[in-house]
Amino acid sequence: MLEAPPGQIVTFNHAALCSALGITDDPARVVVETDGSRAIVTIYPANPLAVMPPPTVADMMMDRYGRIVVGRHHNGRPARRRLFDKRTGSAQRAFVLGTTGGGKSRTVQYALACEKRNRIVSWYGDLKGGQSAPESENQVDWRATSQEGVVLMLRAAVAVGEARQRRYAALGRNAFLIGDPDPLMSVRIDEANRGLERGAPYRDEMTYLVKELGRTGRSVGIGVELDAQASHLEELGGSDTLRAMLKEGEVVLLRWSSQMMAQLVADGLLPAGVQLMPIRKQLKPPMLRSQFDPAAGDDDDFCDTQGMAYLLSGPTPTSLMRHFRIGSIEPLPGLDPEILALYGPGEPARLEETSHDAAGPAYAARNDATAMAGLCQQLRESYQEQAEKTSGGSTGRTGKPRLDDRVVAVLSATDEPLTAEEVLDAVNEDGGREVKIGSVRNSLGQLADDGNGQGDGTVIRAGRNLYALNR
Known part of the structure; x- marks a missing residue:
């Protein structure tokens, strides 16, 4: 048991401590625990953690x-x-x-x-x-x-x-x-x-x-x-x-x-x-042996x-x-x-x-490799499309409307709430680049979350899987 003088903390060099104690065969036999001003040094006859059993x-x-x-x-x-x-x-x-x-x-x-x-x-x-x-x-x-x-x-x-x-x-x-x-x-x-x-x-x-x-x-x-x-x-x-x-x-x-x-x-x-x-x-620990020692082989x-x-x-x-x-x-x-x-x-x-x-289609598809691959591909496409929007300004690098703008245009054309699938069908009929359901869901979610969940986003959730323009 050790304690530092008032105003000081315990510091130690483990290798030097083992040398001072004459323990050179296995430094892990010397275990030190500290809490700042105090320390406990425990010396074991053999490494106590060398062999561990499996759990019960x-x-x-x-x-x-x-x-x-x-x-x-x-x-x-x-x-x-x-x-x-x-x-x-x-x-x-x-x-x-x-x-x-x-x-x-x-x-x-x-x-x-x-x-x-x-x-x-x-x-x-x-x-x-x-x-x-x-x-x-x-x-x-x-x-x-x-x-x-x-x-x-x-x-x-x-x-x-x-x-x-x-x-x-x-x-x-x-x-x-x-x-x-x-x-x-x-x-x-x-x-x-x-x-x-x-x-x-x-x-x-x-x-x-x-x-x-x-x-x-x-x-x-x-x-x-x-x-x-x-x-x-x-x-x-x-x-x-x-x-x-x-x-x-x-x-x-x-x-x-x-x-x-x-x-x-x-x-x-x-x-x-x-x-x-x-x-x-x-x-x-590393063993110091002369290279001329015949025992210093492939150990x-x-x-x-x-x-x-x-x-x-x-x-x-x-x-x-x-x-x-x-x-x-x-x-x-x-x-x-x-x-x-x-x-x-x-x-x-x-x-x-x-x-x-609440867990959604990804949870339902978790054990279906084909369905999950499709959802992952939709996520990649959604991110790629978002990257294009970010790098190309409000109309994208090619001058085509952003997906968010296309979704808002679809919702603006009706007074009734639409499902994500209905929004997808309408978006893919507007003559723009064809998109997947995952991209549309992501866009709807982002537009609805613009208001930080307070109902003042561009889009509102009118029910489960139902979306409408916030008028």
């Missing part, structure tokens, strides 16, 4: 506080992560951060398996094209593997949240109760930097939708998680709201880089002066540190932990049977039927 079903089930056990701290105590706060009725925001090879994908797989066993509706967007967690196919309610698919998923999640808000307001409810009447829901975006970094094709909309879920999802039972390799704001949509979400949610820090640590301190996730023991890439015996982490939002943020061993140790040519077994038998929990209309 009991570990995967939520306790009375809404937590699951994700692994063990260095002192053997369970490392817990909250999926739901039963005291406040709040779904959780979460952020899993770590460099390549740190164990993010296995951590995500375990969380998805726990959600299935706890009957949580999981929507999972894998921006690595489905490679991060291939075993999750058919084990979650919705799995998207493209930029467009993730945008459609986030749109649907925000719409479901709004539908739940209206229903709960009518009931006089300001918090969420699992299963009364709706299931807890989780929306998770893996490799989130690919969708939120500068230059990503749908960055602005994806950032907006994640912010909306972060703002409103907690009280209606919709949690949101981002899994990423970097924490810099420019790779997270450049959003201060996302910065706040990182501070307040469940934050898991896997192996990091020195630059990442500086960002964590700057973002307020770690108090200034608090140090974390570095997580090395391998548990076995490839090592143990990596995949899964080691800090639960920054937990009660002991500087206590090193390691996640359970998830899946087979050696790579396999196909799906991992150990990971599949974690998900357990049966179908995953599904979105409540009362929210199917």
Whole structure:
């Protein structure tokens, strides 16, 4: 136990400390925890986190506080992560951060398996094209593997949240109760930097939708998680709201880089002066051997540190932990049977039927590859058309009317509300460029939202899938 003099904080050099203690075989035997002015140094006879067991079903089930056990701290105590706060009725925001090879994908797989066993509706967007967690196919309610698919998923999640808000307001409810009447829901975006970094094709909309879920999802039972390799704001949509979400949610820090640590301190996730023991890439330290030593051959015996982490939002943020061993140790040519077994038998929990209309056609097509490809193509065309409008002024680069102007012209020609399909037919009969239903729906939505939902947009929603000009 150590304590700094008043006005000072504890700082340490882990390598120098191990040298002073005479521990050179495995620096991970020396564990340091700090809170600024105090420190606890624990010395183990062997690395306590070198070998981790797989989880049990009991570990995967939520306790009375809404937590699951994700692994063990260095002192053997369970490392817990909250999926739901039963005291406040709040779904959780979460952020899993770590460099390549740190164990993010296995951590995500375990969380998805726990959600299935706890009957949580999981929507999972894998921006690595489905490679991060291939075993999750058919084990979650919705799995998207493209930029467009993730945008459609986030749109649907925000719409479901709004539908739940209206229903709960009518009931006089300001918090969420699992299963009364709706299931807890989780929306998770893996490799989130690919969708939120500068230059990503749908960055602005994806950032907006994640912010909306972060703002409103907690009280209606919709949690949101981002899994990423970097924490810099420019790779997270450049959003201060996302910065706040990182501070307040469940934050898991896997192996990091020195630059990442500086960002964590700057973002307020770690108090200034608090140090974390570095997580090395391998548990076995480099061996100093003469190159003339015959034993200095091709020694490839090592143990990596995949899964080691800090639960920054937990009660002991500087206590090193390691996640359970998830899946087979050696790579396999196909799906991992150990990971599949974690998900357990049966179908995953599904979105409540009362929210199917709100989730829209993308949710209905989530398991139909052809239909989903069509919706994704419509989204791409819609963005391309919007880009042409932006670069070409009010009439576009070719001098043709904008889609918004064509939609307004159709609605101006009638006093009766029209469905999106009727607007599409009329627009495609005006002699302009042929468009798809997704582009028309997007245009109608933007025109209706011009008034920030206050009814003073160019277009008003006259009913479900009914639109009229705001006269």
